[in-house]
Amino acid sequence: MATAARSTKYRRQSDTDLSRMEIMEGAALCFESRGYSATSLDEVAARISSTKGRIYHHYASKAELFLDVYRTGMMMNFQAIEPILERDMPAIDRLKAMLKAHVMCVIRTKAFQNVVGQGVDMLRHGTMPANEHAELRQLAGLRDAYSDHFLKVLEDAMADGDIAYANIKIALNSVFMCINGPIVWFTPRKGQDEREIEAVADECVLYAIRLLGYTGDMP
Amino acid sequence: MATAARSTKYRRQSDTDLSRMEIMEGAALCFESRGYSATSLDEVAARISSTKGRIYHHYASKAELFLDVYRTGMMMNFQAIEPILERDMPAIDRLKAMLKAHVMCVIRTKAFQNVVGQGVDMLRHGTMPANEHAELRQLAGLRDAYSDHFLKVLEDAMADGDIAYANIKIALNSVFMCINGPIVWFTPRKGQDEREIEAVADECVLYAIRLLGYTGDMP
DNA sequence: ACTTGAACATACTATCGAGTATGTTGTCAA
């Protein structure tokens, strides 16, 4: 809806990124609701009122489409927290801001984040075909890098005495479970405006930092 | 390993429950690692050094096997917390005990709990074939009943002033995300004894009740 | 001891979906 509808049947060469994004959005929704292997490319094509031919014109395989959705989901996450990383503020405040940004991003890009989650445990159990497996590992590296940003803020906030945890890995996992929760249980309501969504996100953030032993209150 | 190995090729009629349990354990592991639809019944059979014929002797379809694993997983959960429900103690203590029991159960029956999770969002998106869908709804009711037990303890503990939350649904979801976390991130180490597992569980419980605003310390 | 049926194993079918081969339409550069 963002771009004017073309009257032509086929789209222009310069629009291939738009085409790929449309495919990815359809794929993300399908993968989210039925899972990677239960989703057929015919379904994905039907969702965007297209055909399998279009998908195979842009992607070499189903796995590559999946990986592109995965990568795009991770990019969205990075873009959400990157501006905060450079800000000069106490670790605890940076942590709060990062959590909030992450949850908002997660809610907005729910389908993509669900695919990211699927990708993570596809790697864990090695279901991907061998040729794409390498790329999957690379993307998992992205995920680790993202996680590390939170790990460092946690360490800093701990050093400042604002939070307290026993095992940082378990703590970080618990935090992520908490702030990724909306991927699983959040269902957007019709006519739900930005304020309501922010309220949900704020509550998630509150629980996440409380979990870390933070006893102050929220802004 | 609990029962002595039979020297006979086929097992006795009275052992059909044992046979079904063995099938379910293999299925749970397969479903956990590759997902429901990516798992073939030949894989499940191979995992228990058997054949598809045996599975179809006990189950009418792949979906029914899945549902039986689901049901069994839920039963394990109920059995874990049921004795605690009858105990006469302050709500906050009951909450702690229930959380601990749940996490321990979840870690011990990881594969089954993963299947429960898959079942939940299979229902949400209606992927199950229509005939088994009714049974899936029934099992979802079991899940809700289980969830309600925690919901009530939360309300009681809130009334006692021991915890504090804004939206109880979001709070409960966050708690479950936290205590179900091990299903996703826990990987059993070789030679890891009961004490170490309990330590992990205790930490999960700590984070879960901290999340609810509890500021006391743990036993 | 023999017969019936439960508990499997083996061999087959039918369908679905990933991938391919080929056809069609329109864009754009020269």
Added chain:
DNA sequence: TTGACAACATACTCGATAGTATGTTCAAGT
């Protein structure tokens, strides 16, 4: 303007797998 190629659509192939049909072994009642 035209021809080459990008952007698809259509029509197929082929392997994997859910489900079935049938064969085999043994346990237990009589």
